[in-house]
Amino acid sequence: MRKATVELGWRPIRLVHGGHLSDRHTIHRLTARDITAHKEAERRDSFTRSLLELFTQKTSRKDCLDSVLEVVRDWSGCHCVGIRVMDEQHHIPYESFAGFSRKFWDLENWLSLKTDTCACTRVILQAPDPQEVPLLTPGGSFRCNNAPQFFNQLPPEQRARYRGNCILAGFTSLAIVPIRYHGQTLGAIHLADEREGIVSPERVDFIESMTPLIGEAIHRFTVEEKVRSASVYARNLIEVSLDPLVTISPDGKITDVNAATELITGVEREQLIGSDFSDYFRQPEKARQGY
Numbered sequence: 001m002r003k004a005t006v007e008l009g010w011r012p013i014r015l016v017h018g019g020h021l022s023d024r025h026t027i028h029r030l031t032a033r034d035i036t037a038h039k040e041a042e043r044r045d046s047f048t049r050s051l052l053e054l055f056t057q058k059t060s061r062k063d064c065l066d067s068v069l070e071v072v073r074d075w076s077g078c079h080c081v082g083i084r085v086m087d088e089q090h091h092i093p094y095e096s097f098a099g100f101s102r103k104f105w106d107l108e109n110w111l112s113l114k115t116d117t118c119a120c121t122r123v124i125l126q127a128p129d130p131q132e133v134p135l136l137t138p139g140g141s142f143r144c145n146n147a148p149q150f151f152n153q154l155p156p157e158q159r160a161r162y163r164g165n166c167i168l169a170g171f172t173s174l175a176i177v178p179i180r181y182h183g184q185t186l187g188a189i190h191l192a193d194e195r196e197g198i199v200s201p202e203r204v205d206f207i208e209s210m211t212p213l214i215g216e217a218i219h220r221f222t223v224e225e226k227v228r229s230a231s232v233y234a235r236n237l238i239e240v241s242l243d244p245l246v247t248i249s250p251d252g253k254i255t256d257v258n259a260a261t262e263l264i265t266g267v268e269r270e271q272l273i274g275s276d277f278s279d280y281f282r283q284p285e286k287a288r289q290g291y
Contacts, residue, residue: 047075047206051213061085061221065096068214073098076203078191080171083179084124085187085218090114092124092187100169100192107165118163123176124185131158137201139208141177145197148172166192173198177207181215189214248277252291 050071058064065083073081080099084092090113094105113121119142122128128136131154135144144150151159151167166174175191189207191199238245244261246254257272265272265280278287 047071048210048213051210058221061218061225062095064217064221065214068217069096069098072189072191072207076191076199076207078173078193078198079195080190080192082190082192083187083214084111084120084190085179086113086124086185092120094190095187097190104165104169108163116163117161119174120176120188120190123178124188126178126185129158129161137204137208139178139205141175141204141208143175143199143201143204145173145199147174170194172196175199175204175207177204177211179211179215179218181212181219186215186218246272246277248291252276252278252288 051068058067065085069081069083072083078099080097082094082097082100085095086092092111092113093109094100097105100108108120111118111121113125119132122132123140123142126140128142132142135142135150137143148167151162151164169192171192171194173191173193173196175189177189177191178185179187179189189211191204191207193199238258241258242260244264245258246261247256249255254272254275254277257269261272262269267280276284278284278291281287
């Protein structure tokens, strides 16, 4: 009987004349693989949608990162997850974390990029030690599925380059994924689990692909919070002034006043806002000309 060969995926499928399959087991394996890949793609899409929804729903950086952490923890399967964000003093505290003990938090929360040396600081500084290079991903993440084994085989001078608190806490699987925004590293996601083999290449790779979104959110909320702080500071300066201060729109309407303005005019703030500023002068026309 004449036979034909058709390429399907990674393995040739043999067909007999008339279309009857001679390797049904291979077809079954390929179908199962396709279903698994499809489910994984759906999970990734769901994860991405969840992050995008969080960025539009949350009003503060802390609330946003708390929710991001739960999504990452659920998706990665890690018992312990922390999100470190670098502050202006170059400390990298956990802005959000789950699973870590209070003792571990006390030891690891206030790491300094200037004075402390460990895998976390080197990932954020993008300055790995030679012994870490084989454990780095192309995206610059540190990934190790048997941390005690890695640590114990190091010579003493290299062990001294680690704080060792993750090992003492009983963590076996570890990953540190940098969070970047336009080429600048803002912090890192710290994954830790006492079980071996939890931080698979696929999981770390996908989290890496999501960190630009997380970095964008951190940057946006940081800018917004700085603007709000500056606004509150300016408002306080205005309020403590003994001089009447008024902000006016292009058409001459009052948009804001301080307490001194209320005092000198005898009119409450709610009534002043929206009215014509020149009406509070003895010579309104000259006030308008001056404006």
